[in-house]
Amino acid sequence: MNDLVKALTDLLGAEYVLLGDETAPYVADWRERYHGKALAVVRPGSTEEVAQVVKLCAQHxxxxxxxxxxxxxxxxxxxxxxxxxxxxxxxxxxxxRHIDSANDTMDVEAGCILQNLQQAARDAGRLFPLSLAAEGSCTIGGNLATNAGGTQVLRYGNTRDLVLGLEVVTPQGEIWRGLRGLRKDNTGYDLRNLFIGSEGTLGIITAATLKLYPLPVAQCTALLALGSLDDAIAVLSAARQGFGASLTGYELMAGDCLRLVNQCYPQQRLPFEGESAASPWFALLELSDSESETHARERFEAVVGELLEAGRVLDAVIAENITQSKALWHLRESIPLAEKDTGKSIKHDVSLPVSNIADFIERANAALQAAVPGIRHIIFGHLGDGNLHYNVARGPDMSEDALLARQEDVYRIVHDCVHSLKGSISAEHGVGQLKRDILPQYKDPVEMALMHRIKQALDPQGLMNPGKVLVTS
Incomplete structure (x- = not known):
């Protein structure tokens, strides 16, 4: 046992310092794309213990x-x-740590599972609106570190927009106690937003003060069959006009995505028949109303009805109850699982101005088919905020190895298209290792230089999550 491991064991106890084979669950990512090794895995139980661990690592x-x-x-x-x-x-x-219903805030530690926070807020008669497919296992600390998005960004914003204060352990083992339930605090640099989205490269977030909202009185959900991307964008515009701030979700899904879900999970049936079931695009539309169930339903049916009459929507299924609503959302949330079950794909998490999305998909699809004929396009995402999960899968006559051999070409084509249309190569998943090396190709050089200076100023030893976000020597 080397000196650092012994010191960590003395600090935390042997139960919370994992070595050898015990580290296996912690050294590979969820997609099994990256594998590594660890000197040890430590599991501190308090912010003070995190600070002591960081000090020991800095000393060594x-x-x-x-x-x-x-x-x-x-x-x-x-x-x-x-x-x-x-x-x-x-x-x-x-x-x-604390829920303040009068101030609509909650203080939580970084290791809290997102779903548990949602339930705690509901138990207090409030809503914590961050919602994403991994909410049953992801933690709020990870959500903060990547500035996660999810399905309700359209109404409530990214994770960054849901945070008022942070508690952070610096690379030197100091504790910044910045938990504040203030919506106005104009006393200097915004350190909170510096750490959010930094992916653990500037410090370790140990707790946060989160915003809460009133629980909606009613929600309405519909799955819409659409004939084109232009129709999808027109429907979004009409929904914004008709619902205003009550529009909480607008998810775009290529028809092939939902048919793939039905193929992998036959119990999840697409609630359309005939030509509607063969539609090239679908959208999941959700309204949250603060007035009444009747008011929500009337507004919802009026807007959807007008869109059907105008021919912008080919067909619509409106959920009659919470069970049906959950079933519609489950179709959307099952797309990544179905995609994984059918083999590895090349994934992209991109954002663009909504006005450029149809142009992007047309350009990227054509360029990819010309370069790698026969690939399949798995396209879905949060159209309301311009975030697409634009994924590329192998065709029926292509092996998985053949697809992955063209990975760099696929990334270049997609990211070049995104960049040419004033988009970003990362919308809500972060940079990590995956996009670290290509980031300088798509970021302003002054912006990259400033990021390096911030990293050097806060973490001069370069010990905080090295090799992530930035290329460092």
């Missing part, structure tokens, strides 16, 4: 890889193969 010049639920998609929480890093799991930092 040992890198630290923070890890929450390990559900990330860009390899940000996976150590490299050197075996020199300590993985710091926040799993034991899982307390809800």
């Amino acid at each position: 010049a040992t890198p630290i890889v923070p890890q929450g639920g390990n559900t990330g998609l860009c390899g940000a929480a996976t150590p490299d193969m050197s075996g020199n890093a300590v993985v710091l799991s926040t799993a034991r930092l899982n307390r809800i």
Whole structure:
């Protein structure tokens, strides 16, 4: 046992310092794209213990890889193969410290499972609106580290927009106690937003003050069959006009995506028949109303009815109850699982101005088919905020190895299209290892230089999650 491991064991106890084979669940990412090794995995139980772990690692010049639920998609929480890093799991930092219903805030620790926070808010008669497919296993610390988005960004914003204060352990082992329930605090630099989205490269988020909202009185959900992307964008515009701030969700799905879900999970049936079931595009539309069930239903049916009459919507299924609503959402949320069950694909998490999305899909599809004939396009995402999960899968006459051999070409084509249309190569998944090397191709050089200066100023030893986000020597 080396000196650092002994010191960590003395600090936390042997039960919370994992070595050898015990580290296996912590050194590969969810997609099994990245594999690494760890000197040890530590599981501190308090912010003070996190600070002491960081101080010990700094004294021994040992890198630290923070890890929450390990559900990330860009390899940000996976150590490299050197075996020199300590993985710091926040799993034991899982307390809800305080709920302030009058101020509509809650103080929570970084290791809290997102679904548990949603339930705690509901139990207090409030809504915590962050919602994404991995909410049963992802942690709020990971959501903060990547500035996660999800299905309700259209109404409530990204994770960044749901946070008022943070508690952070710095690379030197200091504790910044910045938990504040203030919606106005104009007293200097916005350190909170510096750490959110930094993927553990500037410090370790240990707790946060989150915003809460009133629970909606009623929700209405519909699955819409659409004839084109232009119709999808026109429907979004009409929904914004008709519902205003009550529009909480607008998810776009290529027809092939839902048919893939039905193929993999026959019990999940597409609630359309005939030509409607063969539609090239579908949208999941959701309204949250604060007045009454009747008011919500009348508004919802009026807008959807007008869109049907205008021919912008080919067919619509409106959920009659919460069970049907959950079934419609389950179709959407099952797309990544069905995609994984059918083999590896090349995934993209991109954002564009909504006005450019149809142009992007047309250009990218054509360029990819010309370069790699026979591929399948798995396209879905949060059209309301311009975020697409534009994925590329192998065709029936192509092997998985043949597809992955063209991976760099596929990334280049897609990202070049995104960049030419004033978009971003990462919308909600972060950069991690996956996009680290190509990031400088698509970011302003001054912006990249400023990011490097911030990293150097806060983490001069370069020990905080090295090899993620930025290329460092």
